[in-house]
Each structure stands twice: as structure tokens, then as C-alpha cells.
Amino acid sequence: MATDGIFLDANENALGSVSDERANRYPDPYQREVKDALAKQKKVNPEQIFLGNGSDEAIDLLFRAFCIPGKDKVLTFPPTYGMYSVCAQLNDVEVLEVALSTSFQLNLKKVEQVLNPSIKMILICSPNNPSGNSIEKEKVIWLLNNFSGIVIIDEAYQDFSSDPSWVSAIDNYPNLVVLQTFSKAWGMAGLRLGVAMGNPEIISVLNRIKYPYNINQNTQQQALVALQNVEKKEQMVHTLLKERSSLVEALNSVSIVENVYPSDANFILIRIKNAQKIYEALLRKGIVVRNRSNLVGCTECVRITVGTTQENSILINALMEMG
Ligand SMILES: *Cc1c(COP(=O)(O)O)cnc(C)c1O
Numbered sequence: 001m002a003t004d005g006i007f008l009d010a011n012e013n014a015l016g017s018v019s020d021e022r023a024n025r026y027p028d029p030y031q032r033e034v035k036d037a038l039a040k041q042k043k044v045n046p047e048q049i050f051l052g053n054g055s056d057e058a059i060d061l062l063f064r065a066f067c068i069p070g071k072d073k074v075l076t077f078p079p080t081y082g083m084y085s086v087c088a089q090l091n092d093v094e095v096l097e098v099a100l101s102t103s104f105q106l107n108l109k110k111v112e113q114v115l116n117p118s119i120k121m122i123l124i125c126s127p128n129n130p131s132g133n134s135i136e137k138e139k140v141i142w143l144l145n146n147f148s149g150i151v152i153i154d155e156a157y158q159d160f161s162s163d164p165s166w167v168s169a170i171d172n173y174p175n176l177v178v179l180q181t182f183s184k185a186w187g188m189a190g191l192r193l194g195v196a197m198g199n200p201e202i203i204s205v206l207n208r209i210k211y212p213y214n215i216n217q218n219t220q221q222q223a224l225v226a227l228q229n230v231e232k233k234e235q236m237v238h239t240l241l242k243e244r245s246s247l248v249e250a251l252n253s254v255s256i257v258e259n260v261y262p263s264d265a266n267f268i269l270i271r272i273k274n275a276q277k278i279y280e281a282l283l284r285k286g287i288v289v290r291n292r293s294n295l296v297g298c299t300e301c302v303r304i305t306v307g308t309t310q311e312n313s314i315l316i317n318a319l320m321e322m323g
Contacts (some may be wrong), residue, residue, distance in 0.1 A: 027217040030207075034220050037227040038195065042167050048197050050206040053214050055156060055181045055194030056083055058206065062121060062177065062196070063091040065205045066150055072120040077106060079130055079295035081154060084123045099296050104131035104261070106139040112146075121150045126166075127157040130292045130303045132263035134163040144173045150202065152177045157265035159185030159237050160244075167197055174199045184266060185237050186226055191219040240266050244306045250316045251304075255323040258300070267305045275300040278322060285318050 007014075010026055017024045035046040042049075052058040067074065069092035076084050077100050088095045096119065098110045106124075122143060126135040144151050153166045155178055166178045177198035183189035193215065196206060226233070244263060251260045251270055256278070259271040269292065272278055279291040279302060290303040304315065 021218070023217055025217075027213055027215065027220055029212045031215050031220055034215070034223045034227070037224055041227060041230065042197065044167065044170065044197055045200070047200040048170060048203055050196040050198075050203045050210075051215050052194040052196065052206075052210070054183065054192045055154065055179045055196070056087075057210070057214060058179055058194050058196040059083055059123075059152075059154075060087045060090070061206050061209055062150065062152060063087050063093055065209055067091060067093045067120050069093060071118070073118045074121045074123060075111070075114065075119050076123045077125075077128075079104075079128075079292065079298050080123070080125045081129045081156075084125075097296075100128070100131070102297065104128055104133050104297070105136055106143075108139055108142055111143070115147065119147075119149060121152060122147055123152045123154065125154040125156075126163075127155075127161050127264040129156065129265070130267070130269055130290070130295065130298065130301070132157075132261055132265045132267060132269050134161050134264045137163070140166070144169075144176060148175065150175050150177055152179060154179045156181045156184055157267075159233070160241065160266045161264035163264065170198050174201075177202060182223065182226065185240075186233050187236060188222065188226065191222055193219050193223055240306050243309060243312060244268065246309075247304070247306055247312050247316075250312070251319075254316065254319045256319065267303050269298070269301055269303050271299075271301050273300070275302050278302065278319070281322055282315070282318060287315055287318055289315075 012026065013024045016022060031051045034051060035049045038049060039046045050058060073094040073096055074088055075096045078097050085095050096114055098107055098114060101107050124135055124140060127133060128135060155165055158165050158180060170176050170178060177196055180195045182191065182193040247268060248260055251257050251268065256273045257270050258273065261269040275291055275293045279289060282289055292298045292301045292303050
């Protein structure tokens with residue numbers, strides 16, 4: 001019998017698994033194959049990659065590694081992804097906030113006023129959730145050059161953007177960490193796989209403090225399959241981008257829709273009359289969107305994920321009837 005060895009070291013079940021799929025061996029804690037494949041595609045070194053149980057794990061570990069609870073602070077730009085402040089609170093790290101402008105861009109004058117040595121990390125989401133736009137490159141560069149802590153750029157929606165990724169900049173900025181995920185464009189949210197890319201010193205800290213087997217065998221296998229099928233991702237992105245422009249056009253023609261914000265993501269933020277009522281009315285029809293009205297700068301705003309042609313047209317018809 002051909003075998004790689006006789007593994008009697010980890011107290012696994014040598015007979016196999018009760019589940020349908022064979023899973024009796026622990027997965028590779030270093031995720032070497034996945035990292036090699038991903039490194040090739042992203043044109044980085046495997047040592048510049050951390051893989052997490054979703055990018056949410058990477059965010060949490062960055063807080064745990066680089067912020068002292070009760071002392072250090074982070075800077076965020078609302079309205080933005082809720083997980084940043086959730087992780088901050090869990091880790092007893094104070095969040096300083098500088099609201100984005102009315103066009104959801106960085107306000108550097110205000111940033112300059114609040115920057116101080118207790119701030120250890122700045123979290124930028126680009127394209128930004130929930131506004132959908134990309135953050136202007138020049139302003140990010142200013143931050144990278146003028147802030148000595150870690151600048152995290154969350155690119156969960158980068159595949160849908162017309163702007164280039166920041167990944168190619170990690171060699172030039174040792175304080176830059178770029179987050180990406182398999183949850184959106186790759187369509188693998190259920191498998192939980194997030195990526196942090198940055199200089200090897202930061203990445204090695206994350207690798208040392210993670211749980212040893214944070215990426216399970218199934219996820220590693222599926223990620224390898226996916227990485228050999230980039231065309232499929234690109235095809236889906238292409239389709240979703242076409243759907244997005246149709247949806248933008250249709251939303252613009254709905255009378256109760258007051259503003260359709262430009263989107264570089266797979267969702268669209270709209271301002272609509274009586275957002276809460278519309279949200280509830282859609283819910284009664286089985287259409288689930290996200291009411292973002294309570295966020296800074298998002299009064300009467302609803303966030304809509306781009307769906308299939310059919311889903312989008314059902315949504316539009318429902319909104320037309322409500323007008
Ligand atoms: C969806 C999303 C993520 C993805 O999180 P995962 O844990 O990788 O699923 C990260 N950041 C933002 C801004 C998101 O909207």
C-alpha cells in the first residue's frame with residue numbers, strides 16, 4: 001500500500017471519518033498549497049499572506065496583536081463596516097472616528113487634527129461598505145506617508161471596482177495591510193476564507209497568534225479549486241457588473257428613490273423616501289435589503305445587494321408599486 005507515512009503522532013482516528021467526506025486528519029496549519037497558489041495570482045510572496053477564518057479573523061487578530069487594551073486607539077471613517085468597532089470594543093480599544101465627506105471621501109483636514117501617537121491602526125474600507133465608492137488614492141497615500149502605525153485597507157469588494165488593488169503597494173509601504181476575502185466575488189462566504197497581505201513581519205505575527213488549524217480542510221481544498229478557476233470568478237463579476245448598471249438605471253427611474261450613489265461594489269446605496277417603511281414593506285414581500293439609515297451620513301438610506309436579473313426586476317417592480 002502506497003502511503004506518505006504512518007501517522008501516529010496526533011491522536012487522529014486512523015480508521016477514517018463518520019462523515020461522508022474523509023476528514024480524519026488535521027489540515028495543514030500553514031495552508032502552504034493555498035498560499036502558494038494565491039501568492040502566484042496576487043504577485044506576492046507566500047510570507048506576505050495570512051489566511052483567516054474570514055477577513056473578520058484577520059481584523060480581530062490585528063487588534064489583538066497591535067493594540068494594547070484600555071490604552072491604544074484606532075481610527076475609522078464612518079459610515080463604514082461595523083466589524084471594525086465590534087472588534088475594537090471586544091478588545092477594549094477606543095475608536096476615534098472622522099466622518100467621511102458627503103461624497104464619502106476622506107476628510108484629511110479633520111484627520112490631521114485627530115492624529116496622535118495613541119492611534120495604532122487606521123482602518124479604511126475601499127470600496128467602502130455601505131456607501132459603495134472607492135476611496136481616493138492620493139488621500140490614502142497621504143495617510144500611508146504621514147501615519148506611522150498600521151494602515152489597513154479592506155478590499156472585500158475590490159473585484160467589482162474600476163480602481164486597482166492596493167496589494168501591489170505592500171512592497172513600498174511596510175505599514176500597509178490589505179484585506180481581501182473569498183466571501184464576495186468568489187462566492188464562497190459559507191467556507192469562511194479571508195486574506196491579509198502585508199510585510200512579512202506583520203504577517204508572521206498574525207500567523208503566530210492564530211489558532212493552529214484556523215482554515216479547515218474543506219475550505220483549503222475548495223480554495224485551491226477556486227484559484228484554478230479564476231475565469232469563473234471573472235465571469236461572475238462581469239455578469240454582476242452588468243446587473244449593477246441595469247439596476248442603477250432602473251433605480252434612477254423609481255419616483256421614491258431620491259439618490260442612487262455611485263458603486264464600485266456588488267451593492268448599491270440609495271436614499272429613498274421613508275426608508276424604514278419601505279424596508280418593512282419589502283420584507284413583507286420576502287425581499288430583504290439593508291436599512292442603513294442609522295449610520296452617519298446615511299439618513300433614509302437603504303443598501304441593496306445586486307442580485308440575479310430576476311431578483312433585481314422583482315425588487316424594482318415592488319419599489320415601483322410603492323411609489
Ligand atoms: C463582507 C465584508 C467582509 C468579508 O468578511 P469575511 O469575514 O471575509 O466574510 C470584509 N469587509 C467588509 C467591508 C465586508 O463588507
